[in-house]
Amino acid sequence: MKFLNVLRGPLLLAVAALITACSTAPGVPKNSGSSALESVPPLVVTPKPPPKIGLALGGGAARGFAHVGVIQVLEENGIKPNLVTGTSAGSLVAAIYASGKNGVQLQRVAETMEEAAIADWTLPIFSRGMLRGDALARYVNAQVSSKLIEDLPMPLGIVATDLNTGNDVLFQRGDTGTAVRASSAVPAVFQPVKIAGREYVDGGLVSPVPVGAARRMGADFVIAVDISSPPEGSLTGGSLDILMQTFSIMGKSINRYELRDAEVVVRPALQGIGSSDFSARKRSIEAGRQAMLKMIPELKAALAARDR
Numbered sequence: 440m441k442f443l444n445v446l447r448g449p450l451l452l453a454v455a456a457l458i459t460a461c462s463t464a465p466g467v468p469k470n471s472g473s474s475a476l477e478s479v480p481p482l483v484v485t486p487k488p489p490p491k492i493g494l495a496l497g498g499g500a501a502r503g504f505a506h507v508g509v510i511q512v513l514e515e516n517g518i519k520p521n522l523v524t525g526t527s528a529g530s531l532v533a534a535i536y537a538s539g540k541n542g543v544q545l546q547r548v549a550e551t552m553e554e555a556a557i558a559d560w561t562l563p564i565f566s567r568g569m570l571r572g573d574a575l576a577r578y579v580n581a582q583v584s585s586k587l588i589e590d591l592p593m594p595l596g597i598v599a600t601d602l603n604t605g606n607d608v609l610f611q612r613g614d615t616g617t618a619v620r621a622s623s624a625v626p627a628v629f630q631p632v633k634i635a636g637r638e639y640v641d642g643g644l645v646s647p648v649p650v651g652a653a654r655r656m657g658a659d660f661v662i663a664v665d666i667s668s669p670p671e672g673s674l675t676g677g678s679l680d681i682l683m684q685t686f687s688i689m690g691k692s693i694n695r696y697e698l699r700d701a702e703v704v705v706r707p708a709l710q711g712i713g714s715s716d717f718s719a720r721k722r723s724i725e726a727g728r729q730a731m732l733k734m735i736p737e738l739k740a741a742l743a744a745r746d747r
Contacts, residue, residue: 490745493658494520495701496529497648497694498641499666500625503528504549504720505707508727509664511542516735518742522594522656524609524649526642529664530597530622531579534615537595538583546724548582554717572629576616583615591615596656597622598642598649602631607645609652647694650701660745662738663701664727667694668709703738705730 494513496506506529513520525533535548557575588595589612597610599621610618613634621632621639631638646652653661698704707726712719 487746490660490742491522491658492518492520493653493656493661494523494533495648495650495653495661495663496523496525496533497663497665497667498527498529498623498643499668499709500528501716501719502666502668502707502709502712502723503532504723505666505709505727505730506532506664507542507545507549508707508724508729509705509731510536510545510727511724512728512731512735513662514542516739518738520593520662522596522653522658524596524598524652524656525619525622526598526646526649527623527625528666529649530619530642531575533595534579534588534591534597534619535582537591537593538586539592540582549720549724552578552717552720569627570629572620572624572632575623575629576614576620578616579619580614580616586615588612588615588618594656596649596652598646598652599624599632599639600642600644602638602640605645607642607652608639609649609655611656644689645693646697648697648701650697654700660742661701662703662705663698664705664707665694665698666707666709668712702741703734705734 523533523537557578597618599608601608622642624632624640626640631640648663648665650661650663707730
């Protein structure tokens with residue numbers, strides 16, 4: 440017992456020293472308040488960027504006034520495309536829209552447009568079309584203040600067809616009026632348009648609604664406006680209506696294929712409105728409005744789904 444009593448004091452000191460040593464972690468100062476959990480950086484959730492919206496406006500001659508109504512309804516619902524593409528009549532509306540004009544201004548342009556302002560007749564016996572197209576180019580450039588495509592406030596793509604290769608060509612630079620003229624050069628109606636040594640005709644031959652062009656310009660959400668009409672059993676219009684119906688028949692399969700790549704397809708009810716019927720511009724605009732109004736719930740749902 441005496442031996443144990445002698446060792447008790449040193450043993451207690453050794454145990455106390457050991458406990459003190461174990462209670463202090465190496466490399467961490469006493470009373471620092473640090474913990475392993477506090478050293479992990481907080482999780483940062485990056486918000487998903489909104490989709491890049493492309494508006495693809497199809498061809499259809501005088502039916503193109505329907506595009507104005509579509510644009511008006513988009514504006515009224517706070518939906519602003521990031522870029523616009525157009526074919527034929529759609530290229531005309533797309534160019535003026537890309538210049539910064541809103542839906543109200545577009546309607547004013549449509550209602551004051553005179554057919555004579557874009558028609559410069561020539562003798563077809565001496566040419567390759569009844570219209571030269573110079574007047575159309577001048578009209579477009581007047582509407583866009585003579586700005587080049589690349590200088591417009593909104594990115595613009597205009598689709599035409601290379602007459603030599605049959606390929607579609609997307610104009611994103613150069614003279615705006617000339618590009619619209621090329622995209623609208625319906626064979627046998629307008630003369631082919633020569634640009635940099637190559638000849639171009641109506642873009643509707645290869646891309647009736649330029650959804651693919653919108654994709655190539657970077658759109659990841661495309662609103663397509665199809666103003667073509669299904670072939671009708673009887674036509675009451677003139678030669679231009681017959682020619683446009685021929686294009687409609689030719690382009691049906693191309694159109695069906697291209698429209699599959701659009702998130703939303705708007706089809707204004709334009710039955711009974713001929714391709715050369717400028718007098719029906721108000722009806723066409725209203726048809727565009729009604730068609731877009733019907734599609735707004737679907738469009739908003741699709742955009743909301745992209746944000747999740």
